Amino acid sequence: MDSIDRKLLNLLQRDASRTNVDMASEVGLSPSSCLRRLQRLRRSGVINRIVAILNPAKVGRVIKAMVTVELKLHGEEHMRRFLKAATAEEAVSHAYAVTGENDIVLMLRLRDMEELDALSEKLFTDQTNVARYITTMVIRTAKEETAVLM
Amino acid sequence: MDSIDRKLLNLLQRDASRTNVDMASEVGLSPSSCLRRLQRLRRSGVINRIVAILNPAKVGRVIKAMVTVELKLHGEEHMRRFLKAATAEEAVSHAYAVTGENDIVLMLRLRDMEELDALSEKLFTDQTNVARYITTMVIRTAKEETAVLM
DNA sequence: CACATGTTCGCAATATTATTGCACAATGGG
DNA sequence: CCCATTGTGCAATAATATTGCGAACATGTG
The missing domain is CATH 3.30.70.920 (Lrp/AsnC effector binding domain/regulation of amino acid metabolism (RAM) domain)
Incomplete structure (x- = not known):
């Protein structure tokens, strides 16, 4: 859990509909590397789930x-x-x-x-x-x- | 806003990481048609946003x-x-x-x-x-x- | 310092998915 | 009944996710 992970978590908490490619460029990683971090965060349970918030x-x-x-x-x-x-x-x-x-x-x-x-x-x-x-x-x-x- | 829309909203509220293809088959629509409903629900503001819920x-x-x-x-x-x-x-x-x-x-x-x-x-x-x-x-x-x- | 070990990285190929144009079917007034 | 509107499926295309692989990097050990 380093500073890039924290950046990703903050991005996801604000808008989890963004693409991996998009977020990868924002945190300065390649899409593949970024995706592997996201998968790890989900598997480890830091990310509980992705949900739609309705009005x-x-x-x-x-x-x-x-x-x-x-x-x-x-x-x-x-x-x-x-x-x-x-x-x-x-x-x-x-x-x-x-x-x-x-x-x-x-x-x-x-x-x-x-x-x-x-x-x-x-x-x-x-x-x-x-x-x-x-x-x-x-x-x-x-x-x-x-x-x-x- | 019909019964299919409501089904989609319930699915999305539980798990918004599912693919459009996946949800389309669950509600009995083609992916394209399903996607257009999702886009409409987002544009109309019924779906506020998609977020990650952390632990x-x-x-x-x-x-x-x-x-x-x-x-x-x-x-x-x-x-x-x-x-x-x-x-x-x-x-x-x-x-x-x-x-x-x-x-x-x-x-x-x-x-x-x-x-x-x-x-x-x-x-x-x-x-x-x-x-x-x-x-x-x-x-x-x-x-x-x-x-x-x- | 050299080396072994494990982790993370980017690249490239592939699979999966999203997106859009288009023609057709359903629906609901006039 | 016809027309206008809306929704639908199909098919082609674009974008994205996913995985294997070798290189770079960090870390700890003799």
Whole structure:
């Protein structure tokens, strides 16, 4: 992992649709050599995957919300059970176990308020071991970055 | 935007490194026809961009945290100024203006606690108009999904 | 320093893929 | 029913990815 690898990773995180030939010339390598680095980075697991990032507003997921959850029973098994149910929901984009007053933080991407209503009823009830939950609506998205600069 | 487009978008969100030829056969189209759909989806802005998702742990960003921020002065201009400063930080992966007790929620990806210390001192001071902030550490990441299923 | 070992490199040949023009089929108003 | 629009497949071409190979380079050892 040298400076050329880091350059390539930064390029890929910004735009992975570029051709190998193109990136090779930018980092000053021959296409073959550059390709072998890319293959190595993928095999080694530094590059998890290559994905398309859609415009959520153009595919009907316009509402974002954050939910902080406190469980009634805090044991590892209860935690795991709740997280399993939450992550199974496609409206749940992020799910974290956290320190502090709350046990879990979820980020949601929703089509409309009805979906929030239905999901809340499904995930945050007595049956799911939830003592308290607070829903916070996102008014403005100032940054959403998948890249990790190096 | 028909059912084939949606299929393509779901494929691309899971793995955008697949070849056009490959995806064409999966959705039952000729490569040329499939390619023209992909080009259209990109030009129309439904596909924002194609990016590489790295393994944060393998590039030294192992700590995640969430920070909720309440500003002292709540005007639009103050909000904008704080968000500008926050989004400029590469440790800040997500930044949202939100409803409720707090004004802003940030997600952080950090190398170590020193970086959290330095960033907190830089972003959450009197000079930056912060009345109160609460830092919550992420213990476990149960889900982080860029895809928006359709 | 000389040498052995392993890694990375560029070149060139080949395979695979992307891209485009064109004619034809499907679709949806008027 | 006809026309205009859009989408489709085919085929030719251009661009790109992929691999073998020998040379350059770095590294560690006697």
